[in-house]
Amino acid sequence: MNGSVDATSNGTTSTSTSTSAAPKTPLLELSQEDAEAAISRFQEFLRFETVSATSPETGAYKECAAFLKTELESLGVLDQVVYLEEAPDHSPVVVALWKGTDPSLPVILLNSHYDVVPADPSAWTVPPFAALRKDGKIYGRGAQDMKCVCLQYIEALRQIVTTGFSPHRSIYLTFVPDEEIGGAGMAAFLESKLYKSLPGIALALDEGLASTTNTMDLFYGERLPWWISVTAKGPTGHASRFIENTAVEQLVELTRKALLFRQGQKDQLGMKEHENCTHAVMKQKQLGDVTSLNITTLKAGVPVGNTFAYNCVPPVANCSLDIRISPHMQPVEMKDMLDTWCQECSLTPGAVTWSYLKDENSSMEHATTVTDRHVNPWYGVFCDTLKNLGIDLVPQVFPAATDSRFLRALGIRALGFSPMRNTEILLHEHDEYILESNYLEGIGVYYELIQSLASQGDEMERLVDKKRPADAPAEAKGSA
Numbered sequence: 425m426n427g428s429v430d431a432t433s434n435g436t437t438s439t440s441t442s443t444s445a446a447p448k449t450p451l452l453e454l455s456q457e458d459a460e461a462a463i464s465r466f467q468e469f470l471r472f473e474t475v476s477a478t479s480p481e482t483g484a485y486k487e488c489a490a491f492l493k494t495e496l497e498s499l500g501v502l503d504q505v506v507y508l509e510e511a512p513d514h515s516p517v518v519v520a521l522w523k524g525t526d527p528s529l530p531v532i533l534l535n536s537h538y539d540v541v542p543a544d545p546s547a548w549t550v551p552p553f554a555a556l557r558k559d560g561k562i563y564g565r566g567a568q569d570m571k572c573v574c575l576q577y578i579e580a581l582r583q584i585v586t587t588g589f590s591p592h593r594s595i596y597l598t599f600v601p602d603e604e605i606g607g608a609g610m611a612a613f614l615e616s617k618l619y620k621s622l623p624g625i626a627l628a629l630d631e632g633l634a635s636t637t638n639t640m641d642l643f644y645g646e647r648l649p650w651w652i653s654v655t656a657k658g659p660t661g662h663a664s665r666f667i668e669n670t671a672v673e674q675l676v677e678l679t680r681k682a683l684l685f686r687q688g689q690k691d692q693l694g695m696k697e698h699e700n701c702t703h704a705v706m707k708q709k710q711l712g713d714v715t716s717l718n719i720t721t722l723k724a725g726v727p728v729g730n731t732f733a734y735n736c737v738p739p740v741a742n743c744s745l746d747i748r749i750s751p752h753m754q755p756v757e758m759k760d761m762l763d764t765w766c767q768e769c770s771l772t773p774g775a776v777t778w779s780y781l782k783d784e785n786s787s788m789e790h791a792t793t794v795t796d797r798h799v800n801p802w803y804g805v806f807c808d809t810l811k812n813l814g815i816d817l818v819p820q821v822f823p824a825a826t827d828s829r830f831l832r833a834l835g836i837r838a839l840g841f842s843p844m845r846n847t848e849i850l851l852h853e854h855d856e857y858i859l860e861s862n863y864l865e866g867i868g869v870y871y872e873l874i875q876s877l878a879s880q881g882d883e884m885e886r887l888v889d890k891k892r893p894a895d896a897p898a899e900a901k902g903s904a
Contacts (some may be wrong), residue, residue, distance in 0.1 A: 434507035447814030451738050452583060458659055462579045463562065465495065467555035467577055468861060473586035474596055475591075476604040477538040485601050488514035492599050495578050496520045501585045503615040511612040513634055513689035515601045519618060522879065523583070524594040529608035530624035530885065531594040532877045533836075535827060536631065547854045561857040569851035570631040572858050572866065573842055574599055578868035580594070591824040591878035593626065594864070603827050605783075610827040616886055625836045627802040627877060628829040628883065632845035633851070634862075640815055640869075642806070643822040643840030645792030646829050648755060651781040652762070659773060660726070669771035671741040672724050678769040678776055679743060685761070688806040689714040712821025715758070716748045742750035742782060750819055755788045791832035793839060795819050801887045802837055811877040813869065815845075838887075843869040 454462060472488035479485040487506065496505045501522060508517035510530040533597075543552035543565040544574075550556045552565045564571075577597055600609025613619055635641045656678070658671035692714050722740035749758055766776040780786040798806030810817050828838040843866035850856040 446557065448812040449508040449872060451813050452863065452871045454583070454864060454867065459549040460861055461577075462582075462867060463557070463860060463863065466562065466572070466575050466769070467557065467564075470562070470685055470769075471553055472538075472540050472564060473553050474566070474601070475542050476602055477542065479539065479601065479855055480512075482725070483514075484604055485515050485539070486513070489518050489599070492518045492578075495575075496597070498586055499578070499581055500579075507777050508616055508618065509687050511609065515609065517601070517609050517612055518597075519598040519613070520597040520759055522591055522595040522878075524591040526882070527593055528597065528623055529593040529882060530626035531596050532591075532874070533625050533628040533831075534577050534595065534597045534874070535600065535628055535831075536577065537568055537600050537609065537827060538571060538574055539601045539604050539609075540569065540571070541604050541852050543856075551648075552856075557860070560860050562860060562863065563855060565600050565856055567844070567858040568634055568844065568849070569856070570842060572844070572863055573631055576843070576863070576870050578865040579867045580874055584636075584868070584875060589875055591875075592881060593654060593681050594873065596622075607827050607830060610830050614830060615785055626880070627806075628828070628831050628836055629849075630831070630838055630840050630880075631826050631874075632822070632840040634844040634847050634849045634858075635818070635849060636846070638816070638846055639818045640810065640841070640843055640845050641778070642817045642819050643712075643828075644795045644803075644819055645712075645751050645790065645832070646822040646840075647750050648787060648790055649717070649785055649825045650745075650749060650755075650758065651785045652743065652745050652747065652776045652778050653781050654743050654766070654776065655743045656769070656776045658739060658741075658771070663726070663735045663737050667737050669775070671738055671739055671775075672737075673774050674769050675724070675741040675743060678765050679719055679722075681765045681769070682719065685790075686717045689716065708818045711760065712825040713750055713752060714834035715750045715753050716746075716823075718746045720744050720746050721726040740859055748825075749790075751790045751792055755790070759788070773804060773829040787833070791835075792821075792827065793837045800837060802880075803839070803882055805876060805880060805884075806839060806873065809873050810869070813872060815869070842866075859879050864890075875876060 426551055441843045444597050453646055455584055469491060472491065473479070473482070474484045485781045491507055502520050503523040504519070504521040504839040506519055508519050511517040545552055550558070550563045555562060555564045600613060602608040603610065612892050625698070632641055632643050654675065656671040656675040658669050658674060659667055661667045723743070726736040747758065749755055762778050765805065766778055770776045782881070793803070794800040795803050807817055822840050826840055828840050831838040842860045844858060846863055847859050
């Protein structure tokens with residue numbers, strides 16, 4: 425597939441050209457001295473062991489946030505650099521403001537998270553928090569997900585301020601923790617007095633994924649995450665007997681149905697045997713276009729102290745499912761399917777039931793950002809800026825979950841974007857790295873994007889969310 429999704433759940437289509445014209449704007453190239461300094465700061469940033477589960481106790485969050493605050497203050501032009509009042513001291517949210525010449529306009533929000541997932545040193549060929557620089561690569565947990573973007577924002581601003589540029593609309597930067605474990609940092613921001621005082625958010629940028637091709641990926645939506653628990657109940661008794669309608673056999677039948685559904689979705693990707701489903705290049709669809717399902721826990725047994733009674737048939741069996749619902753499938757369809765599976769697998773009425781593991785994973789609505797420039801001109805500005813740099817964009821659905829989902833749920837236009845191309849996707853994997861060339865190119869990309877977005881005037885507010893003109897040209901499907 426050349427990159428596009430036919431339509432989002434809100435009826436919008438991807439904009440496109442198959443190949444960018446010759447670049448009209450040369451990409452910023454840092455001097456050797458500036459490039460080395462930028463890479464050195466990035467290495468320092470990577471060395472903070474900001475693992476979500478442990479950092480509040482180790483103090484790594486506080487140390488990392490202090491580093492970010494110092495770097496932001498060093499720019500010398502920001503009107504405000506603060507720790508968010510509503511965030512706990514052990515998990516700071518850093519917020520910075522560059523006030524625009526018209527602060528009444530909805531703002532540009534540049535969001536990023538500075539927490540990372542754990543790294544097992546025994547599984548890495550390099551120390552995961554040493555920020556080793558080797559063979560044109562910078563290794564480290566968070567190099568792609570997403571500490572690169574955190575500092576690319578700052579380094580881009582460092583270059584912008586040397587030009588004397590003044591933003592027309594205000595720019596806010598938010599650096600949040602806990603994205604990897606649910607989004608408490610973003611939740612604190614959205615519940616804050618600062619957020620409620622904003623004149624609105626015109627466009628928010630957040631994380632994306634690396635691209636294995638010469639294009640860059642742009643994410644306008646995400647799959648809806650559902651974490652559910654399935655419980656089956658049945659008769660118990662001595663395991664020497666042929667007890668009928670047991671909890672385990674009912675649960676096994678439901679898991680069989682779940683795995684058949686999973687295989688059907690996987691088949692739509694046209695994947696080769698043994699291909700890595702997370703990162704493979706798909707023949708027909710992208711991973712975000714289908715609904716994934718995985719059985720993540722299986723539990724049954726009659727406990728006896730620290731072990732189990734192996735000669736007893738358990739009266740209860742349970743499993744959990746991680747389901748990521750594509751915007752091309754309505755959540756109510758998944759609910760109805762789960763209800764049907766439970767009904768069909770219950771050998772006595774109501775023996776198999778399901779429930780949400782977390783209330784926040786029970787949404788029945790998708791939220792996507794419109795990708796029709798006639799309705800959402802901000803999308804057009806973004807795409808045109810990259811096109812002028814000679815960079816093709818591929819609009820698609822993000823296969824996992826990011827903080828963007830909270831913004832989109834509030835009706836805020838949000839785009840997921842990490843400017844990395846021609847590199848393997850390594851988020852959450854061993855030996856995570858970013859190419860030095862990617863890191864420096866990303867600074868140049870944000871250098872142009874930030875200026876372009878922050879220069880837009882109040883005419884954008886008059887254009888957004890209007891009906892698509894009847895005489896507007898049809899938009900091709902493919903690269904944006």
